[in-house]
Structure formats: C-alpha cells, structure tokens
Amino acid sequence: MVRNIAILAFAGIVAVLGGVWYMTLRGSGSDDAFAQCRASAVAGGSGAIGGPFELVNAKGETVTDTDVITEPSILYFGYTFCPDVCPLDTARNAEAVDMLSDKGYSTTPVFISIDPKRDTPEVVGDFAFNLHEKMIGLTGSPEQVKAASQAYKTYYKAQDGDEDYYLVDHTTMSYLVLPEHGFVDFFRRDVTPEQMAERVACFIDNS
16 A cells, blocks of 8 residues: 555656656757757756755765766666666666767766665665766765755655665656756666667767
8 A cells, every 4th residue: 555655656746747847848949959869858957857966975975966977977866775676777877878988978877875774875885886887876864865856856765664674666767967957868767778878979969
C-alpha cells in the first residue's frame, strides 16, 4: 500500500514536471537554440529546473554547482545501496561519456546521493570511482541533499523497513547540464548510451 502511494505520488510529480516543461517550451517560441537536439518537449535556460546547490564531495569538502559543473555534465540522483536501477543507469551514463570521449567531447558524469544517512563521502566516492574515473560522487546533509533535489525537481522517499537495509523510491532520469546554460535536457531510462552520446554531442555543438 505504501509503495503504491509512493508510485502515485511520483506519477503526479512527473505530470507536473511535464506541464512545466511544456509551458517553458511554449513560452520560448523559436528562441530555443537546442530544439534540433531534443527528443522531447523540454526547454532549457528558463531556470525552472536546475540551479545552485551545495554538497559534499568524496574528500569531505563542501562544493557548489560551479565547482562541480565545469564542463558538460550528466547528473543522476540515486543511492549506493540501490539494488538494480542506479547501477544500471549510472553505468549507462558512464558508457555514454566514454563514447563522447572517443569522438573528442569531454563530459563529466555526476552522481548525487539522495540517501545521506548511509552514503558518506567515502562511500559515495568509491561508488562513483568504480563506475568511471571521471565520475564525481556527491552527498551532504539531509538539508543540502533536499535542496539539490528540489532544484532539479526530483522525487525521493525512503521506504519503511530495516534501519540499515531500507530501499529508497526516487526519480530515475539523468540531467544534462552545461556550464553556460544550466539544465538543457533529461534522459529517461530507456535511452541507450549511443542515443545519449548523440544528443549530448548535439547540445555541445550548438552551445
């Protein structure tokens, strides 16, 4: 029952986000320089999604979005205890980064934990590095994580259960962020590494 309620709540959030993105695109008219790169009706540069955040990196240092996003970056909100979804999604992102590198594009995969209770800087750092040498792992206080999640309009909620082995329901989209433009697009779970690399390259070429 609790899981059903969480799923319905997540569906509601997705519907609201869809409306925000549609209205943003509608209001932007033909000014969207990245229109040819998008696979869905999402417009960037409006400030509706994304923005400043303050988190903690693998070294225990407090960093901001400007410290982290120094080149085109693919952000993912998940947690290291995730049994299946997070490893698959972040591995897909890492593979896309390698494909882009082979084509001469430098990008950074970023993993932001939404489970600060278990994901210490060391834990999240090891998780990120094991997936890709360039991946940046971030965690923080519950307040810092909540603020970052709200900036990107993501959803997460810990399930009831064992204090140490609980699961967390969360948004599973990845976000493309450019230093000069902020958030520009998102990728659903069914996007392949090849498709992601192609779309990211398009955004970089048109930025």
